[in-house]
Amino acid sequence: MLEWLKQPWPWYVAGPLIGLTVPTLLILGNKSFGISSSLRHVCAACLPAKIPFFQYNWKKEVWNLVFVLGIFLGGVLAAWLLSNPDPMVVHPNLQAEMAGYGITDYSGLVPTEVFNWPALLTPRGFIMMVAGGFLVGFGTRYAGGCTSGHAIMGISNLQMPSVIATCCFMAGGFIMANLILPFILSL
Amino acid sequence: MSTTNTFVQNQEPKVHDTDFEVRALDTMCVSDTEIKEPWYGNLKYLVIGVLFGIVFVKAEIISWFRIQEMFRLQSFHMYGVIGSAIAVGMLSIFLIKKFNIKTIHGEKIEFHDKKFNKGQIYGGLLFGLGWAITGACPGPLFAQIGTGATAVVVTLLSAIAGTWVYGRFREKLPH
Numbered sequence: 119m120l121e122w123l124k125q126p127w128p129w130y131v132a133g134p135l136i137g138l139t140v141p142t143l144l145i146l147g148n149k150s151f152g153i154s155s156s157l158r159h160v161c162a163a164c165l166p167a168k169i170p171f172f173q174y175n176w177k178k179e180v181w182n183l184v185f186v187l188g189i190f191l192g193g194v195l196a197a198w199l200l201s202n203p204d205p206m207v208v209h210p211n212l213q214a215e216m217a218g219y220g221i222t223d224y225s226g227l228v229p230t231e232v233f234n235w236p237a238l239l240t241p242r243g244f245i246m247m248v249a250g251g252f253l254v255g256f257g258t259r260y261a262g263g264c265t266s267g268h269a270i271m272g273i274s275n276l277q278m279p280s281v282i283a284t285c286c287f288m289a290g291g292f293i294m295a296n297l298i299l300p301f302i303l304s305l
Numbered sequence: 306m307s308t309t310n311t312f313v314q315n316q317e318p319k320v321h322d323t324d325f326e327v328r329a330l331d332t333m334c335v336s337d338t339e340i341k342e343p344w345y346g347n348l349k350y351l352v353i354g355v356l357f358g359i360v361f362v363k364a365e366i367i368s369w370f371r372i373q374e375m376f377r378l379q380s381f382h383m384y385g386v387i388g389s390a391i392a393v394g395m396l397s398i399f400l401i402k403k404f405n406i407k408t409i410h411g412e413k414i415e416f417h418d419k420k421f422n423k424g425q426i427y428g429g430l431l432f433g434l435g436w437a438i439t440g441a442c443p444g445p446l447f448a449q450i451g452t453g454a455t456a457v458v459v460t461l462l463s464a465i466a467g468t469w470v471y472g473r474f475r476e477k478l479p480h
Contacts, residue, residue, distance in 0.1 A: 123363070129385030132364030136386065137393025139357055141401060144414050146349050148337040151394075153444040157468040171472035184347040186447045188354015193451020195355065196362035208370045209379035216370075227368040228440060228454045235456050246438055251446075251460035253435025255467025258443060260428025260478065262419070265442040268429075269387060274394030275416055283425040290433015295376030299437060 124200050140274055149181060152267030154258035156186045219303040232303075242305040261286070337415040338408070361448040369440025376437050422480040428471075 143149040162176035205224035221229045237243025258264040261283045272280020361367045374380035449457045
């Protein structure tokens with residue numbers, strides 16, 4: 119059983135489990151599934167700076183901060199107790215492309231050659247961590263939600279704006295991964 | 306939790322509780338309950354978060370490499386995850402509406418319609434660019450840090466900064 123759990127889980131196990139989060143949160147406490155708002159609640163709680171967008175009852179949304187704390191702890195537990203001893207298996211074309219950028223370590227879920235503390239002082243590391251993170255935070259709030267709030271909760275509730283937002287997420291991702299990221303990774 | 310309204314009034318006497326505005330702008334991630342639960346009621350969400358984080362890691366959803374494969378059409382994995390999650394979510398919401406299922410506290414479950422604005426296009430594209438760079442949407446950032454990729458703390462702080470800058474300049478942006 120434990121050996122089976124340590125293997126990478128297939129999509130048809132993970133996807134439905136993530137989908138079940140939607141009714142679970144609704145039935146437990148009338149909560150709409152979504153994660154990017156946690157970033158907004160942090161702003162509202164720590165640095166509202168009289169900005170109207172951050173003047174709201176964030177304490178009512180503490181559940182969302184507890185939820186993301188749980189995601190962090192889940193990451194700790196999975197890496198500690200259930201980690202896969204083998205390196206990740208990725209598509210050979212991706213592996214060949216990444217080798218060209220000096221990325222060869224598949225032991226972790228993020229490439230250690232790119233995402234590490236000393237790399238912050240390099241152009242590549244700075245763009246990937248600081249600029250990339252900024253785009254995630256700015257873009258999700260501008261769009262009014264992220265993959266969980268729009269793609270999963272929004273589309274599940276048949277919201278056309280969420281379909282539009284999700285298409286734009288994908289378009290942005292395709293543009294970056296295929297047209298821009300090769301230059302950033304070559305820095 | 307019960308002091309929330311007085312908190313807003315005490316701290317910012319001239320600012321009204323803008324919950325209505327919050328919902329008008331983005332109806333995601335909101336609590337619709339009127340029930341005041343004690344603090345330990347939030348432990349439920351901690352447990353769900355932990356299970357969710359474990360799925361994130363074990364299905365390699367938080368893997369930068371899986372995201373790169375998705376955007377290069379080299380793997381079906383992420384499409385399968387997101388697609389089946391939507392299918393299960395859609396069926397669940399259909400059943401909740403059809404059978405008028407209540408919360409465990411007996412409350413009616415609330416749904417909000419989203420209004421279209423241009424932010425969903427501009428913001429969506431910007432988030433997509435960031436998603437392919439960092440290999441993470443907001444949820445996976447927390448799980449990546451949990452697995453020991455500590456430098457991702459910088460990415461998370463930068464994402465919080467991005468959210469703040471959006472809030473600061475929201476009125477000047479096209480919506």
